Each structure stands twice: as C-alpha cells, then as structure tokens.
Amino acid sequence: MxxxxxxxxxxxxxxxxxxxxxxxxxxxxxxxxxxxxxxxxxxxxxxxxxxxxxxxxxxxxxxxxxxxxxxxxxxxxxxxxxxxxxxxxxxxxxxxxxxxxxxxxxxxxxxxxxxxxxxxxxxxxxxxxxxxxxxxxxxxxxxxxxxxxxxxxxxxxxxxxxxxxPQMVTDFLWPLPVDRMWGVGEATADTLHRLGLRTIGDLARTLPATLQRAFGPRQGEKLVELANGRDRRRLMARRPEEHERSIGAQETFPVDVYDPVIVHRELLRLAERTSARLRRARLVGRTITLSLRFANFSSLTRSLTLPEPTDLTDEIHRRAVCLYERLGLQRARVRQVGIRVEGLRDASTVSTQADLFTPEHGWREATAAIDRANLRFGPHAVQRASLTQDW
Ligand SMILES: [Mg+2]
Missing domain, CATH: 3.30.70.270 (Reverse transcriptase/Diguanylate cyclase domain)
Structure with missing residues (x-):
C-alpha cells in the first residue's frame, strides 16, 4: 500500500x-x-x-x-x-x-x-x-x-x-447497501431509496447536482466523496473524553426572585450553558436535576430521567421547567437556581445510527451553529429570542 x-x-x-x-x-x-x-x-x-x-x-x-x-x-x-x-x-x-x-x-x-x-x-x-x-x-x-x-x-x-x-476500495464499497454507509441514518437512507439508490455504488454514480438538491450543497458533495471512498480527514492523537459524573451550571440572582417568569428565563440560560458544555465534551446525559436555594438558605433538588440521553438546550430547558412547575412554588423567594445533567455517556455511542446528512436535523444544526458563534464572538453573541427581551 x-x-x-x-x-x-x-x-x-x-x-x-x-x-x-x-x-x-x-x-x-x-x-x-x-x-x-x-x-x-x-x-x-x-x-x-x-x-x-x-x-x-x-x-x-x-x-x-x-x-x-x-x-x-x-x-x-x-x-x-x-x-x-x-x-x-x-x-x-x-x-x-x-x-x-x-x-x-x-x-x-x-x-x-x-x-x-x-x-x-x-x-x-x-x-x-x-x-x-x-x-x-x-x-x-x-x-x-x-x-x-x-x-x-x-x-x-x-x-x-x-x-x-487502495485499489480495492470501490470493489469493497459499491456492492454495500446505502444504509450501511457510515453517517447514513434512517432519514437519509429513506431519501436515497426514494431517489432509487440502493447501493453505495448507485450513490457514487449519481450526479452531484441530484444529491445537492436533496441534501444541500455541502452534504450532497460529502455523500459523493465518501461513496467513492475519498476522505481527506487527518487523524488527531487524542483520547476519548473522560467520563465526568455530571455537567451543569448554576446562577445566584443579584436579588431574591419571586417571579416564576424570571426563574423560567434563567433556566433557559442555564440549559444553554449546560448543553453547550455537554456538546463541547461530546457527552449526552439522561438525568436532569434542578436545584433551588431559597432566601432562607434552605435548598431542594428534583430529578427526572429521560428515555433517551440528550444534549439539546430545549429538551433540558423543558424538563427543568417541568420539575420547577411540579414543585408548585407560589411566593417562594429564590436565591439560586441550578441545572445538572447526569448519567453521562459518550455522544458517539448514542449516535452510531445518527444521520449526518439529513437536513431534517435542523434543530441540532442550529444549536451547533449557535455554539460556534458563541465560541467566536463570546457567550452573548447569539441568544434565543426570549432571552433577548429586557427583564
Ligand atoms: Mg464497539
């Protein structure tokens, strides 16, 4: 070779x-x-x-x-x-x-x-x-x-x-069904089947324009490259992420807070920070824990476990709000709130069936784009609409 x-x-x-x-x-x-x-x-x-x-x-x-x-x-x-x-x-x-x-x-x-x-x-x-x-x-x-x-x-x-x-690459790849291709999940496989493409060889021989129409310019091109056995990626010497026990964020209010709307909004901010940390560490978690500390310094925590692990802001936020609502706190003076995600796993062990090519995964892509913008321009560069309101 x-x-x-x-x-x-x-x-x-x-x-x-x-x-x-x-x-x-x-x-x-x-x-x-x-x-x-x-x-x-x-x-x-x-x-x-x-x-x-x-x-x-x-x-x-x-x-x-x-x-x-x-x-x-x-x-x-x-x-x-x-x-x-x-x-x-x-x-x-x-x-x-x-x-x-x-x-x-x-x-x-x-x-x-x-x-x-x-x-x-x-x-x-x-x-x-x-x-x-x-x-x-x-x-x-x-x-x-x-x-x-x-x-x-x-x-x-x-x-x-x-x-x-090297000389055997296409002989090896082309007879394989498209859904066996790395990165092709169910949704992409469905689209490829609808286009009449059954094998990786069918995919390799498809006009790039056809695939770009179905999957967008970047993904369409990547599919053709991989189907032809071309991959320019260089390896990086690195370890898999160490398994941390939990990842989270907490915030103490400058003044004690009565208003549940403010707590909800803070939970969104904390969910964003937590999910960004999870994604940076390439981890997903199943248990979401809400912690509250009150003006009198008493505290409580509530947890729930999801059927599937997640690293998505909206999922974490929704569950944290649900835990908060269930407490039925009316006029409690909240001093500090926190979110933690536990039961962590390597994201890649979950996403073996992940679909890297489908545009339907728009939310995950949007989230990744927000992460990138935050890295480039600092944590307040891009925020969800409800966080940009004054309060
Ligand atoms: Mg294995």
Whole structure:
C-alpha cells in the first residue's frame, strides 16, 4: 500500500463483553446491558441481536422480544477502566491513536511498517493482545483513509479483520447497501431509496447536482466523496473524553426572585450553558436535576430521567421547567437556581445510527451553529429570542 495506512479498531459489544469476562457462564446467551425498568439497551450480545435486540431500544421492548434475555445493570467505572487498558495497548504501536469513543479508535499505521512489519500483522497482533490481556473481542479494518477503515471494521464484525487496499476500495464499497454507509441514518437512507439508490455504488454514480438538491450543497458533495471512498480527514492523537459524573451550571440572582417568569428565563440560560458544555465534551446525559436555594438558605433538588440521553438546550430547558412547575412554588423567594445533567455517556455511542446528512436535523444544526458563534464572538453573541427581551 502506498499513501496513508489507517486502521479502525472497535471492541465488539463492549459493555456486554466486559460483563462476560467476569460472568463467563453467560457466554453464548442473549445478554444485554441496560436499565432494568425505564432504561434503554446500551449494549447487546450478538445472541441478543439475533433475537432483534438493538442498542438504544427501550428495555421493555427488549424484554418483549426476548423474555429469556439476561439484562445486566451498567457498571460504567468498570467499562472506563477496561477502555483505558485497551488504549494503553493501542499506544504501544503508534503515537497517532484517535479515540472515537470508549470502545473505538483510529490508528495511523503509515509509519509503523519499517519498525513493526506489515500493518495487517500489526493489527492482527493488537487484536490478539486485547483478547489475551483484557479478555475483550474486537474487530478491525484497514484502509487508505479513516472512512474506508471504519467501513471495513464494520463489515468485519464480529471478531474479524478486513483489509481494503487502495485499489480495492470501490470493489469493497459499491456492492454495500446505502444504509450501511457510515453517517447514513434512517432519514437519509429513506431519501436515497426514494431517489432509487440502493447501493453505495448507485450513490457514487449519481450526479452531484441530484444529491445537492436533496441534501444541500455541502452534504450532497460529502455523500459523493465518501461513496467513492475519498476522505481527506487527518487523524488527531487524542483520547476519548473522560467520563465526568455530571455537567451543569448554576446562577445566584443579584436579588431574591419571586417571579416564576424570571426563574423560567434563567433556566433557559442555564440549559444553554449546560448543553453547550455537554456538546463541547461530546457527552449526552439522561438525568436532569434542578436545584433551588431559597432566601432562607434552605435548598431542594428534583430529578427526572429521560428515555433517551440528550444534549439539546430545549429538551433540558423543558424538563427543568417541568420539575420547577411540579414543585408548585407560589411566593417562594429564590436565591439560586441550578441545572445538572447526569448519567453521562459518550455522544458517539448514542449516535452510531445518527444521520449526518439529513437536513431534517435542523434543530441540532442550529444549536451547533449557535455554539460556534458563541465560541467566536463570546457567550452573548447569539441568544434565543426570549432571552433577548429586557427583564
Ligand atoms: Mg464497539
């Protein structure tokens, strides 16, 4: 291979695999990690997947599909430990390890050839060490850029290795269904199907103008580039975000506040700060906690847990207002309010099915645009209309 040699390594059913190494008796059974009652499935064994259980599916649905599946409560600390140990192994072969999430990394193997031998052997050896030293199965792909490497590791799953040399890229990609393409979620797949495009090859051969009409100029062009196996992205040596316990913001009023309208407005401001911090850390969270401190310094907190994790201002704001309303405070003198989001997860573990191309995700894009403007011009550059009123 000439040019870049990029590997993508992804642990198979990561949370479940960590659980199975301490409960080997569950090996081969349908097992999933997730909340037992109101939660969602976070990770499912391949036997559970064969019964229709998927990540992000409500646990109730999983139980209905497969009543004999074994549900395990998540143990995030154990997973973070396992993840660190795996990254320590990856670090032994190259300086350029880009953590995409706790269980997934890109590695630049371009320069390891002279020192360590053929990249495919380096990668096979890494997988053997991760299994031998950590008891964790993984899959890996090798290609001339990050996109092809990621697609290869996906197709290699579970417990496989797929090498795609540069001259084989289109032979590999084009027969695959469009909905298997990285970044293509349900909505984009639907639009592509409506355009009569079934395979990545169909997509690669479509006139850019057609796609730009359906997805906008930037996304349309990106779809064609990726479908042709072209990806100019350079890896960055970085860790996956450490799992913080919670992210939030609080504010003390200059004078004690009676008026619920002012509290609502402050909650919007705090929700904006909190969601911007979540997105910067690439985290999403499920538990939203409202805290209030009163003029007499007494305080209280109320929490609720969402069915799906979020990093969106409006969702966080709406829930915080709901918690506040439920308290039925009439004339309480509020001194301080705070919002925290807990139950944090890496955003990329949630958005594996995320749709990067669909314009319907306008709200998320708008939110990202506000984040960018705030970074460039300071936190008050762009605000939602209800915050720009005087009060
Ligand atoms: Mg994985």
């Amino acid at each position: 000439s040019g870049q040699v990029i590997a993508h390594l992804d642990l198979d059913a990561f949370y479940v695999s960590v659980e199975l190494r301490r409960r080997p008796e569950l090996q081969g059974r349908p097992v999933y990690v997730g909340g037992r009652h109101r939660g969602v499935v976070l990770s499912a064994s391949y036997q559970a997947r064969a019964r229709g259980i998927r990540s992000a599916m409500p646990s109730v649905t999983a139980r209905r599909l497969c009543p004999d599946a074994i549900a395990l409560a998540p143990d995030m600390e154990e997973y973070v430990e396992a993840s660190k140990a795996v990254f320590a192994i990856l670090d032994t072969v190259t300086d350029v390890v880009e953590g995409a999430s706790v269980d997934e990394a890109y590695l630049d193997l371009t320069r390891t050839r002279t020192r360590l031998g053929r990249p495919e052997d380096v990668l096979a050896d890494l997988r053997a060490r991760i299994l031998g030293e950590q008891g964790l199965p993984s899959s890996a792909g090798l290609g001339p850029n990050p996109f092809v490497a990621k697609m290869a590791s996906r197709e290699a799953k579970p417990d496989g290795l797929l090498v795609v040399p």
